[in-house]
Amino acid sequence: MEVAGSSEANLVSRIRAGERAxxxxxxxxxxxxxxxIIGQSVADPAAAADxxxxxxxxxxxxxxxxxxxxPERLAGFVCGIARSLVVEHxxxxxxxxxxxxxxxxxQLPSPEPSQLDQLLRQERAILxxxxxxxxxxxxxxxxxxxxxxxxxxxxNICADLGISTLHFNHVISRARQRYKKIYESMGEVRKx
Amino acid sequence: MDHSRIEEHNLxxxxxxxxxxxxxxxEFEEHFVDCAACQEQIEVAKSLRLAVRESAAETRADxxxxxxxxxxxxxxxxxxxxxxxxLFERQSARSELAILRSSLERPPVVFGLSxxxxxxxxxxxxxxxxxxxxxxxxxxxxxxxxRYRAAVVGSRGEEIWRKEGIEANSPDSISVAxxxxxxxxxxxxxxxxxxxxxxxxxxxxRFPLRLAAGK
Numbered sequence: 001m002e003v004a005g006s007s008e009a010n011l012v013s014r015i016r017a018g019e020r021a022x023x024x025x026x027x028x029x030x031x032x033x034x035x036x037i038i039g040q041s042v043a044d045p046a047a048a049a050d051x052x053x054x055x056x057x058x059x060x061x062x063x064x065x066x067x068x069x070x071p072e073r074l075a076g077f078v079c080g081i082a083r084s085l086v087v088e089h090x091x092x093x094x095x096x097x098x099x100x101x102x103x104x105x106x107q108l109p110s111p112e113p114s115q116l117d118q119l120l121r122q123e124r125a126i127l128x129x130x131x132x133x134x135x136x137x138x139x140x141x142x143x144x145x146x147x148x149x150x151x152x153x154x155x156n157i158c159a160d161l162g163i164s165t166l167h168f169n170h171v172i173s174r175a176r177q178r179y180k181k182i183y184e185s186m187g188e189v190r191k192x
Numbered sequence: 193m194d195h196s197r198i199e200e201h202n203l204x205x206x207x208x209x210x211x212x213x214x215x216x217x218x219e220f221e222e223h224f225v226d227c228a229a230c231q232e233q234i235e236v237a238k239s240l241r242l243a244v245r246e247s248a249a250e251t252r253a254d255x256x257x258x259x260x261x262x263x264x265x266x267x268x269x270x271x272x273x274x275x276x277x278x279l280f281e282r283q284s285a286r287s288e289l290a291i292l293r294s295s296l297e298r299p300p301v302v303f304g305l306s307x308x309x310x311x312x313x314x315x316x317x318x319x320x321x322x323x324x325x326x327x328x329x330x331x332x333x334x335x336x337x338x339r340y341r342a343a344v345v346g347s348r349g350e351e352i353w354r355k356e357g358i359e360a361n362s363p364d365s366i367s368v369a370x371x372x373x374x375x376x377x378x379x380x381x382x383x384x385x386x387x388x389x390x391x392x393x394x395x396x397x398r399f400p401l402r403l404a405a406g407k
Contacts, residue, residue: 008226033225036234040210076222083218121246128243148244151209154202172205176233179240 012071015063026063027056030078037079041086051089055082131178139163140171147172193223198230208237300325300369305382305399307331314379314400320372321406328368330384332397334360337386341393342368344401345381352380356387377405 011029014022034055035048042048058081062068068077132141139161146152158168198204203220206212212220224230301320305328320326334340340360344353353374360366366384380401385393 030225032228032231033221036231037221037225040207073222075226076218079218079221079225083221124239124243125246128240128246131240132244144244147205148241151211169199169202176236176240179243180232180236 008074009071012063012068012074015060016066023060026059026074030059030075031056033075034078034082037082038086042089047089047093051082051085054085058085127179127182130182131175143168143171144175193219195229198223204230204233204237205241208234208241300327301372302327302329304328305330307397310399311397312400314402316402316404318404318406319375319377323371323373326370326372326375328370328382328399329361329365330368330382330397330399331365332384333364334366335363336396337388339387340366340396341385341387342366343383343385344370344375345383347379352376375403377403379403 011022011026015026035052038048038051038055042051055078059078062077062081063074068074070077132144142161143157143163146157147154154165154168157163158165198220203212203216207217207220224234301324303315303317303326305315317326328342330342338359339356340358341354341356342358343351343355346352353370355368355370358366358368368382368384380403382399382401383395384397384399385395387393
C-alpha cells in the first residue's frame with residue numbers, strides 16, 4: 001500500500017516530468033477539498049469559482065516550476081495556496097468597496113434567493129423535518145437545536161442536559177447519517 | 193491526523209461552525225483536502241446545520257404570523273365587515289400554503305427546453321397527477337437582461353401563471369419553477385421575456401407546450 005506522502009511526492013515528480021495526466025490527477029484528487037476550503041469563507045459562488053480556478057492555476061504553475069519545497073506535503077501546499085487566495089480575495093473586495101463607497105447608482109445584486117435556491121431550501125426543510133421527527137426524544141431534538149442554532153458548545157449542552165459526551169456524539173452522528181440517507185434516497189427517486 | 197481524533201474533538205462540526213483555532217484548522221484542512229470520507233462528513237454537517245437553522249427560522253416566522261393574526265383579529269373585531277374579508281383571505285392563503293406544502297413533499301419534475309428543439313413544435317408534457325413543482329430549464333441567451341419574466345399563456349392569449357424577477361442560473365439558461373396545480377391540460381405557451389429598466393419587457397423566447405393530465 002502506498003503511503004499518502006509518497007504518493008504526493010510521486011505526483012509532484014510526474015508533473016515536473018511533464019506528464020499531463022498527472023496534472024489532471026492532482027486536480028481530481030484535491031478538487032472537492034479545495035472547494036470546501038474556499039466555500040467555508042467565500043459565500044458568493046461566482047467569486048468562489050474564481051478563487052478555485054486561480055488556486056489550481058497557481059498550484060500547477062508552482063509544481064511545474066519546482067517550487068514545492070516538501071513534495072510529500074503537497075496537500076498542505078495546495079491548502080496554503082487556497083487560503084492565501086481567499087485572503088487576497090477579501091483584501092481585493094474591501095479595496096473595491098472603499099473605492100466605490102458613496103456611489104449611489106451602483107447596481108447591487110438582488111439578495112432574493114433564486115428559484116433553484118428556494119427549491120433546495122424547501123427540500124432541506126423536508127429532510128430536516130423527517131430527521132427531527134425520527135429523533136428518539138425531545139431532549140435529543142433539543143441537543144440538535146442548541147448545537148446547530150444556538151451554536152452552544154458540546155460541553156455546555158452535555159452539562160445542562162445531564163448527558164454524556166458519548167450520547168451527544170451519538171445523537172449528532174445519527175442525525176447526520178439519517179439526513180444523508182434521506183437525502184440520497186430523494187436523489188434516487190429523482191433519478192427514476 | 194486520524195479519524196478517532198477527528199471524532200473525539202468534534203473537528204467536523206467545529207470546522208463547519210468556524211470555531212477551530214487557526215493552527216488546528218490548517219492541520220484539519222491539510223487532512224481533509226485529501227480525505228473523501230471527511231469531505232462527505234463536512235458537506236453533510238454543513239447542509240444539516242443550514243437545514244436546522246432554516247427550519248427554526250420558518251417555525252419562528254409561523255409563530256410570529258400566528259400572533260400577528262391574533263392581534264389583527266382583535267382589532268378587526270371593531271370593524272366586523274373588514275374582519276370577515278381578512279378571514280376569507282387568510283383562509284385562502286392557508287389553502288394555497290397547504291397545496292404548496294404538499295407539492296414540496298415530492299421531488300420536482302424537471303424539463304429542459306431548448307430554443308433549437310422546442311420553439312417550433314409543441315413539447316408534450318404530462319402534468320404530475322399529485323401536486324409537485326414542475327421546473328422548466330429554458331436554454332436562452334441569458335446575458336442580455338439581469339432579470340427575466342416567465343408567463344404561461346393559454347391558446348386564447350389569456351395569462352394562466354406569471355413570475356417576475358427571475359435571475360439566470362448561468363449565461364445560457366434560466367429555471368422556471370411552476371406548481372403543477374397552476375398548469376392545466378391543453379396547448380399552452382411558456383413565454384420568457386427580459387425585464388427592461390423602465391419596467392417593460394421584451395419577449396426573448398416562446399416555448400409551445402402540449403400538456404396532458406397525469407394519471
